[in-house]
Amino acid sequence: QKEVEQNSGPLSVPEGAIASLNCTYSDRVSQSFFWYRQYSGKSPELIMSIYSNGDKEDGRFTAQLNKASQYVSLLIRDSQPSDSATYLCAVRFRANNLFFGTGTRLTVIP
Amino acid sequence: ETGVTQSPTHLIKTRGQQVTLRCSSQSGHNTVSWYQQALGQGPQFIFQYYREEENGRGNFPPRFSGLQFPNYSSELNVNALELDDSALYLCASSFRLLGDYGYTFGSGTRLTVV
Numbered sequence: 001q002k003e004v005e006q007n008s009g010p011l012s013v014p015e016g017a018i019a020s021l022n023c024t025y026s027d028r029v030s031q032s033f034f035w036y037r038q039y040s041g042k043s044p045e046l047i048m049s050i051y052s053n054g055d056k057e058d059g060r061f062t063a064q065l066n067k068a069s070q071y072v073s074l075l076i077r078d079s080q081p082s083d084s085a086t087y088l089c090a091v092r093f094r095a096n097n098l099f100f101g102t103g104t105r106l107t108v109i110p
Numbered sequence: 111e112t113g114v115t116q117s118p119t120h121l122i123k124t125r126g127q128q129v130t131l132r133c134s135s136q137s138g139h140n141t142v143s144w145y146q147q148a149l150g151q152g153p154q155f156i157f158q159y160y161r162e163e164e165n166g167r168g169n170f171p172p173r174f175s176g177l178q179f180p181n182y183s184s185e186l187n188v189n190a191l192e193l194d195d196s197a198l199y200l201c202a203s204s205f206r207l208l209g210d211y212g213y214t215f216g217s218g219t220r221l222t223v224v
Binding site for chain 2: 004006008032034042043044045046049088090097098099100101102103
């Protein structure tokens with residue numbers, strides 16, 4: 001059973017639209033949640049973290065967490081072609097390491 | 111403040127050989143974690159080192175081993191390489207007690223086993 005699940009996509013949105021990326025995690029004591037962006041051939045880059053239920057906004061990015069539903073999402077407003085990348089959801093459970101999903105590939109069409 | 115650096119960036123090895131990958135942690139970080147990322151997959155946790163001792167291990171065989179040095183730099187060693195070991199190997203550093211801040215990844219080492 002996978003710890004963290006994401007829709008692999010690809011997800012395509014037009015430039016200026018809202019991109020919505022989703023992630024679910026297994027029924028364990030979960031503590032911290034992260035979204036990473038990974039461009040092709042590059043290493044993951046941390047873009048958002050969230051620890052409490054609700055929304056957290058940072059510029060064009062909003063992370064949403066619902067622990068009861070074991071669900072975390074990332075919204076990207078006013079999507080730009082430069083946002084085209086794979087987005088990785090990561091969850092920290094009891095241990096001090098991260099479990100990653102397989103990633104969702106996002107393409108923003110100019 | 112320097113970031114996480116990994117070497118080499120690319121490596122080609124023959125099946126059965128051994129390989130050592132290196133990582134220098136971000137300044138002030140005392141924890142190093144290694145991940146393997148196969149093509150089209152998310153990073154998979156290999157192991158973590160804290161104060162020179164292994165502090166957790168993922169589902170990888172013993173031929174994957176590591177070291178952390180007093181300056182918090184680290185090595186990943188893989189013996190008896192197999193074709194499936196071909197992947198991007200990522201090193202990440204953090205403060206152990208501040209895991210909520212997430213990891214800073216290095217640029218990775220692309221290993222190809224032929």
